[in-house]
Amino acid sequence: MGGDHAPHNVVTGVLDALRESGGRLSVLLVGQEERIHAEFAKAGTGGKRAGMVGCTVVNATEVVDMHDAPNAALKAKKDSSITVGIKLHQEAKADAFVSAGNTGAVLSASTLILGRIKGVGRPTIGALIPTETTPCMLVDAGTNVDCKPRHLFEFAVMGSIYVSSMIGKSNPSVGLLSIGEEEIKGNEVTLEAFALLKKSSLNFVGNVEGRDILKGMVDVAVCDGFVGNILLKFGESVPGFLKAKLMEFAESGFWNKLRVWVAQGGLRAVMKNLDYQEYGGVPLLGVNGVSIIGHGGSTPKAIKNMIFRAEEMVRRKVHLQIQEAMVRHT
């Protein structure tokens, strides 16, 4: 039931995932069953019901709204699709949980029901950002707003595991996002976090600046969720800005219009690099399980990618690797 276009986009994305996976996957669709079945009726499954394409519909009568206050909503709506779905994962009836619903609610319910990994004070979400080289994981991407140095350190550990496991980069480089390269540059929290990172066995390369991310200078960029959220949303707005400026340029004369028209294919391809949707959701790291949170506006494609990402996280046992890493680093 999650996301701005639920259940339509979710059902469509799930069907696409099942089709592409060739029988490898089965999906439990959790939510108001009538609405889900209705969606199936229009979704072009050739009249097939959910069960016939690898789906099981699990009824959950309540819906946490995108604008609900997370904790209050979870308390008031015990039979929400979020709570029911995560419980299925906790009871090992599902290998992973995926949602495009209320981010805060998914986060709270995952943390509460699955439990935090030992040594993790704050579970975190990390976002993969395209760069000039390989993607960089920005962690925390918006969950933990006021952080202690220890939390930033945990983000670094979890981000490193994710990148090495899922991107296949061994011993990923970790940078601490700050306002200068020198060790003495930073705010109160990052200065202390620097010391923790420096004495750890992580591949810590020191401070990195805002300009280093897109250059691909590090595999993991660590920051608090306040900075991470603002940076990610700023990045998301760049394509719209460039488009507006290009339109202005096109309006400035016939030849310029022609130029922009000729160029637009390339531009669209490049802009796609900045479209985080393509990457399909962000993983919640630090809980005892696999939980992926999607954008409220997730397209069917994003939903599909989230499912494949969850599958891979299960296969690579990312959360078990984090458990081991937290033991090593404590």
Place this chain on the structure above:
Amino acid sequence: MGGDHAPHNVVTGVLDALRESGGRLSVLLVGQEERIHAEFAKAGTGGKRAGMVGCTVVNATEVVDMHDAPNAALKAKKDSSITVGIKLHQEAKADAFVSAGNTGAVLSASTLILGRIKGVGRPTIGALIPTETTPCMLVDAGTNVDCKPRHLFEFAVMGSIYVSSMIGKSNPSVGLLSIGEEEIKGNEVTLEAFALLKKSSLNFVGNVEGRDILKGMVDVAVCDGFVGNILLKFGESVPGFLKAKLMEFAESGFWNKLRVWVAQGGLRAVMKNLDYQEYGGVPLLGVNGVSIIGHGGSTPKAIKNMIFRAEEMVRRKVHLQIQEAMVRHT
């Protein structure tokens, strides 16, 4: 003596400014006089000495390096171009001070020598960012890393004065940079700052998100210098990233290469929007005087623009307006 290409870029920029100003301006060039005169000899002034084109060279024997620790350097180098130059302004022998030197040193010396405006706890630098509509002032742009709510409030007051005075926007809208529009979203500091801004007479529109800046949703976006610095440097790196991705695209086939080639004029024009250099330095707000700090890599054009900006700030009496505003808001 300030900047990575001093004194060459400074002298060239000054000469350009004098040429364009048509006798309106006179400039005191502060630094090691021999090196400055040597620069004049090669700078194509047709053999004219400094004095003949509206320049006075003021000797200052020492140079604060770009990598010097600001306060230690100012203490050790009493006869630096920064200290001598700002003293000239304080003694009313100059109407303003402009430098592309060590940012921290210019900041410290300006604050120390000119003094803070009454009611200003933390002088700040603000950066004008191009948007889809009119420029937005991001304040603080990197000076004050750990801020109290009151400091963010002061930034809002000073940013509003700057934008209304220099951009000519009356009653500029002020947004508090945060992680969600709702009043309850933010970190500990911004939540308190929100309350201060809300009850003030500023045109406060509430929280804005990272994605709202380039859309031009507000005239002044308030944040601490840690966030401001990271965001600005991230923005500066976008053109390089897009260029790299476009080159990749061009390499992917003849027609794509042709497309990029045809488009590049437009792209360059658009990228220029993201080139903060064009804007020529950032003003230091909250001191009793006019002090403008340039990028270390300032081009002659940036130096020239800094001089014109300083001239305009003097003409519009921005620092006196801030003095009045601080009285009104306290």
